[in-house]
Amino acid sequence: MSEQPWTIERIRDALGNRALAQRFLSEINRAPAHELLTVFARWERIAKDTVAAVERGWEIAAAEARGEEPPGEWVDATDRVLTDAARIRGRGAA
Numbered sequence: 259m260s261e262q263p264w265t266i267e268r269i270r271d272a273l274g275n276r277a278l279a280q281r282f283l284s285e286i287n288r289a290p291a292h293e294l295l296t297v298f299a300r301w302e303r304i305a306k307d308t309v310a311a312v313e314r315g316w317e318i319a320a321a322e323a324r325g326e327e328p329p330g331e332w333v334d335a336t337d338r339v340l341t342d343a344a345r346i347r348g349r350g351a352a
Contacts, residue, residue, distance in 0.1 A: 264302045272305035274312070
């Protein structure tokens, strides 16, 4: 799929979310001619990032299904998340 040129249709499909795809189509359809390439390039980047994230997710799921550690470098953020949650609860939220 990565060798195919990016088109409006391909970007729409790659976004994988109907609301996001509709937002993209709305923006590309309302963009003035001099802004079309900028809008297209921004959404192309978003689509590429989305496709890469999905592929990464599949790789992680496959590794875990094989009983392996997920590939890549992982940072344990448990302590930071717990500290942040305690601070937020202390302010009366949640």
